[in-house]
Amino acid sequence: MMRDLGTGKENTWCTGCGNFGILNAVKKAIGELVENGSKLSDFAITCGIGCHGKIFDYLALSGIYGLHGRGTATAQGMKLANPALKVISFGGDGDSxxxxxxxxxxxxxxxxxxxxxxxxxxxxxxxxxxFSPLSEPGYKGLSTPLGSIEKPFRAIPLLLEAGASFVARGFSARPDHLTELIIAALNHKGFSFIEVMQPCVSYNNNYAYLNQKVKLLEVIPTTQAHAIDLASDPDHVYLGVFSRKNLPVYHELLYGSANPQKDRPDYLHRQDILHAK
Ligand SMILES: Cc1ncc(C[n+]2csc(CCOP(=O)(O)OP(=O)(O)O)c2C)c(N)n1
Ligand code: SF4
Structure with missing residues (x-):
């Protein structure tokens, strides 16, 4: 039987919030990886501050509840301290x-x-x-009562240009597809990024829009230019993997196969190193 990763804590997300779909997909993805040989202790999580960050309270996994916008900083520290961990960072669009x-x-x-x-x-x-850096032009909210006049960032082109080696998009209302993406991201060696389109039923209920516009990518685009075109398509919200590349990873460039936590000299040895002339 698949392990329940719930914590039993009271859930305070609004009824109908897309975060529920993300939580369920994450639980299912990790449950499947554990059934296939991973251990729960292989995973560690981190998050920023926001509604998304509450996922930390609803997942029975070890981790660090980060500061606003610092989820990936925390995750990098965790990975560098113990490269054996699979570290997942949850971020909001404002946060990340x-x-x-x-x-x-x-x-x-x-x-x-x-x-x-x-x-x-x-x-x-x-x-x-x-409004956030990803709010659409015209978005009306507390700080933009007449509608946002800014052009939003497009998360996938931004992350592709930055160097992410696995880039995908899912939809909180397609949890089975999202589960597959999360499993693929966790099995990928390198920076994996999933943009999950998620309605906020209280302040940005775009569920009907997304439901109508989403379309599955049939294949992984072969060029970055094509991936960027598809990710920015004004008529469709494409879901799937936009890019997957095998590239050197930071901790191996830094340490090779060493693990600073497991290979750490004991206390007396560290004292010897410290006091060696
Ligand atoms: C440095 C800092 N600035 C501002 C805040 C206040 N704050 C908390 S959550 C939040 C917005 C969260 O939005 P987002 O990251 O998009 O996540 P969501 O709540 O939509 O999931 C802000 C501005 C904070 N906690 N820390
Ligand atoms: S405010 Fe929006 S994102 Fe936050 S819990 Fe409610 S619906 Fe979800």
Missing amino acids: LGEGLEHTLFAAKRNMDITLILHNNGNYGLTTGQ
Whole structure:
């Protein structure tokens, strides 16, 4: 029987929030990996601050509840301290591409062997609907009552340009497809990024729009230019894998196959090194 990764904590997401689909897909993906030989202790999670971050409370996994925008910074530290871990970072669109933009882009640039799951609800949900770097033009919220006049970032082109070696998009209302993407991302060696389109029923209920526009990619695009075109298509929200490349990963460039935690000299040996003349 598949292990239940729930914590029993009271769930405070709004009824109908897309975060539920993401939580279920993550549980299913990790459950399947555990059935196929991984151990729960192989996984570690981190998050930023926002509605997305509450997923930390609902998953019985070890990790660090990060600061706003610092989920990928925390994840990089965890991976470098113990490269044997599969580290998953959960970020919001404001969190990862606003406050934490530089951490996200540099983690991708380094091809850090971690997974970032971006909960893209197109606004700052927890703080009641301010516009985010991914809000569509015209988005009306607390800080843009007349509609946003800014052009949004497109997460997939941004992360592809930054150097992410696995880039995909899922939809919270297609949990089986999302589960497959999460398994593929966790099995990928290198920086894996999944943009999850997620309605925020309270401040940006784009469920009907997304449901009508989503379309599955049939194959992985063979060029970055084609991947960017498809990811930016104004008429469709393509779902699937946009790019998957085998590239050197940061911790191996740094340490080779060593693991600083497991290979750490004991206390007396460290004292000897410290006091050696
Ligand atoms: C440095 C810092 N700035 C601002 C805040 C206040 N704050 C908390 S959550 C949040 C917005 C979260 O939006 P997003 O990351 O898109 O996540 P969502 O709630 O939509 O899942 C803000 C601005 C904070 N906690 N820390
Ligand atoms: S405010 Fe939006 S993102 Fe936050 S729990 Fe409610 S529906 Fe979900």
